[in-house]
Amino acid sequence: MSPPIAVFLTEEGTVHALDDTCTHQDASLAAGWVEDCRVECPLHESTFSLTTGEVDQPPAKRGVRAHQVTVRDGEVLVELSTAAPKLPPGVEVA
Amino acid sequence: MSLAEEGHLLIIGAGLAGYHTARQVRAQGHAGPITILGAEAHPAYDRPALSKAFLCGTTDLCDLYLDDPSDPLDARWVRSDAVTALSTEPLGVQTASGTFYLGDAVVIATGAEARRLGGHAIRSVEDAAALRAAPLAGARVAVIGGGFLALETAATCTTRGAGSVTVIAGEDLPGLRRLGRPVARALHSLHEQHGVRFTGAARALGVTRAPGDPQADQVVTLSDGRGIPADVVISAIGASPATEWLSRSALALDPGTQAVLADDTGFTGIPGVWTAGDCALWSAQRTGLRPVGHWQETVDQAQALAAALLGGSPSPMQEPYLWSDQHHVTIQAAGMLALADEVQVLAGSIEGNDLLVSYLRGGTEIGILGMxxxxxxxxxxxxxRIRPAVLAA
Incomplete structure (x- = not known):
């Protein structure tokens, strides 16, 4: 089972896919703020790279998984990362 | 006078303010030693989850540690040693273990202590662990206080299967004075949907043993004469700055709260002595322009203090921000809510747990709150967002 995945379309027109759940606590990154190819969690100030998933600052300590995205004929194809998801404490994949 | 490149920074208090000050000072390039003194036995931890996930049992203390074990801060941590006095000449502090720590600069970040009326409190992880271990299933729970800590705790007690939860908020609706009527009504509705009861405007006077009710441990006596029998009583009635150890120091303390007074970079006016977090009252907080006791405010203060301490210019403080989780509803507020003279509902409904309200002063929007x-x-x-000014080369 995979945790929810968020797909992002940046102002520059690039498409990215990350695990949707912030690694600090249960919050949907899809409700966050996208700028400079990063998404900021809607609850706190940790931002995640849309290309690698790495995190820049607390409160989150760990990055999220980034998934490979291909756009073909206007369709977004996501190839799931084989890495283990990094979910916040107390949150499990449903 | 800023801290020299190789100067020793002594941080008093190993909580959110102490950790983030150290982190910011390092991030902003300080190369000299940093020592962080803490009274508690644990590594520095984050408190917001103490009334929520930790109290529910879904996270543990190790999940709350502020420092990242895989990328630890370059600092020396001293635990279980409370400070007892500040010395300005030489600059440093005396601790309970009899040690004197010298510093080229001292940051006072001793936080605040829960005010207690009786029963449980929720400030330290020990407080929260004691409540977590209490038999809440089926119990009659009384929560004294109407702020977010009280409401979060009440919500968690329902999750834990409490038989009844009664909140003694001391106002007609929880949050009425601070957040206005629409939000207070929505909070009241949210909690009532989950079976929480409120006692209205009556204030809690004290907690006594219950002679007439052998099943109940305690009774909370109210200002209107009622008594609320309870198996578990929780006080969440605010916190007082932990500055008793400074009462004979040269520092200026606020006459009301005993918080350490400082300018808006955390400088106390005594050379080398700075302060941030819940033990401090910066000028803008004293005049009511900035909130007191909020997580984000402390993190932002740490950044500003670190910049000033190292001789740089602090980034501007952003709009105040706070959040809460109650019954799986995320409540967020930003801006200068305390200054508002009008509240407008922008969207959503009281009963729908999806309210969006605007706070105005003289017709201008100064804050927002969303559920x-x-x-x-x-x-x-x-x-x-206020962006840092771009300096001319």
Whole structure:
């Protein structure tokens, strides 16, 4: 089972896919703020790279998984990362 | 006078303010030693989850540690040693273990202590662990206080299967004075949907043993003469700055709260002595322009203090921000809510747990609050963002 995945379309027109759940606590990154190819969690100030998933600052300590995205004929194809998801404490994949 | 490149920074207090000050000072390039003194036995930990996930049992203390074990801060931590006195000449502190620590600069970040009326409190992890271990299932729980800590705790007690939860908020609706009527009504409705009861405007006077009710441990006596019998009583009635150890120092303390007074970079006016977090009252907080006791405020203060301490110019403080989780509803507020003279409902309904309200002063919007309105609140905060001035080369 995979945790929810968020797909992002940046102002520059690039498409990215990350695990949707912030690694600090249960919050949907899809409700966050996208700028400079990063998404900021809607609850706190940790931002995640849309290309690698790495995190820049607390409160989150760990990055999220980034998934490979291909756009073909206007369709977004996501190839799931084989890495283990990094979910916040107390949150499990449903 | 800023801290020299190789100067020793002594941080008093190993909580959110102490950790973030150290982190910011390192991030902003300080190379000299940093020592962080803490009274508690644990590594520095984050408190917001103590009334929520930790109290529910879904996270443990190790999940709350502020420092990252895989990328630890370059600092020396001293635990279980409370400070007892500040010395300005030489600059340093005396601790309970009899040690004197010298510093080239001292940051006072001793936080605040829960005010207690009786029963449990929720400030330290020990407080929260004691309540977590209490038999809440089926119990009659009384929560004294009407702020977010009290409401979060009440919500968690329902999750834990409490038989009844009664909140003694001391006002007609929880949050009425601070957040206005629409939000207070929505909070009241949210909690009532989950079976929480409120006692209205009557204030809690004290907690006594219950002679007439052998099943109940305690009775909370109210100002209107009622008594609320309870198996578990929780006080969440605010916190007082932990500055008793400074009462004979040269520092200026606020006459009301005993918080350490400082300018808006955390400088106390005594050379080398700075302060941030819940033990401090910066000028803008004293005049009511900035909130007191909020997580984000402390993190932002740490950044400003670190910049000033190292001789740089602090980034501007952003709009105040706070959040809460109650019954799976995320409540977020940003801006200068305390200054508002008008509240307007923008969207959502009282009963729908999806309210979005605007706070105005003289007709101008100065704040926002959303319940499960993450996108709207983040957009508002970003639209009000103050960017650092670009300095001419």
């Amino acid at each position: 499960n309105r993450l996108r709207e609140v983040v957009r508002w905060r970003k639209s009000r």
